[in-house]
């Protein structure tokens with residue numbers, strides 16, 4: 001990629017780059033010539049990424065960014081603008097899953113889930129937009145990493161599902177507002193991906209309590225989601241979809257990633273609500289829970 005005029009090197013920022021999708025996406029973008037700010041809330045976790053970037057002489061820089069912390073987001077964006085003067089690609093990727101039957105979750109736990117998965121995107125995007133909108137910036141693409149659960153609800157992750165449904169609505173709506181400024185908004189909808197996602201998920205004590213009326217339900221759903229993750233799609237596939245979306249002149253609005261995601265979304269589209277609920281009940285083996 002060149003460095004002048006419309007061909008000047010594009011600047012990208014990726015949130016949640018310490019592992020999984022964010023990690024491999026940061027590497028792929030840098031390897032493809034984007035000047036990439038790989039951001040992480042805990043910079044100590046990025047030593048591996050740093051050493052690969054150094055060994056391969058990649059245009060990749062690590063930067064501290066906690067999506068739940070306004071001043072951290074502000075500092076990171078200011079630093080990028082002072083160093084590079086532009087931001088062409090924002091990948092809102094940071095996120096985690098809160099597991100537990102709805103009644104076993106506290107309002108604070110649900111708020112914390114939204115604070116990262118939804119308001120994290122809101123916060124970073126609001127800081128980046130004035131820069132992307134500026135004429136000198138050249139171009140802008142915002143990639144929001146949603147999920148198949150942005151369309152399809154599973155039990156026992158209601159708070160997570162709610163954040164991803166909210167993210168889908170936000171993305172659809174702002175896409176109209178940003179189009180006149182030449183800024184594209186894209187949704188990535190992965191199925192089960194082999195990352196730290198399951199290990200990093202939050203499972204509050206109450207949700208695990210064998211005395212919980214939902215105990216059997218939670219065990220069954222955790223088991224099913226856990227076994228889906230054993231045959232998971234590699235995070236590199238998500239990174240490739242992100243690259244395809246941001247380098248296309250006419251990208252799709254949504255990219256499903258993984259056979260499971262494509263199949264699930266297609267099935268959902270072809271069934272009535274009731275038929276689909278019955279299918280999920282069967283797939284998660286929830287028929288005989290009293």
Ligand SMILES: NC(=O)c1ccc[n+]([C@@H]2O[C@H](COP(=O)([O-])OP(=O)(O)OC[C@H]3O[C@@H](n4cnc5c(N)ncnc54)[C@H](OP(=O)(O)O)[C@@H]3O)[C@@H](O)[C@H]2O)c1
Nearest residue numbers: 016018019020021066067094095147192193195196197200
């Ligand atoms: N894996 C899947 O099956 C799957 C499927 C569909 C969608 N997704 C979505 O893909 C995205 C990435 O997940 P992943 O699968 O790559 O899981 P992952 O390996 O657990 O990565 C999640 C990343 O988000 C970061 N993060 C969490 N809270 C943060 C915060 N407050 N500020 C900044 N970074 C934060 C984590 O940082 P730490 O290392 O510091 O925790 C980590 O870098 C998420 O939005 C997830 O919902 C995943």
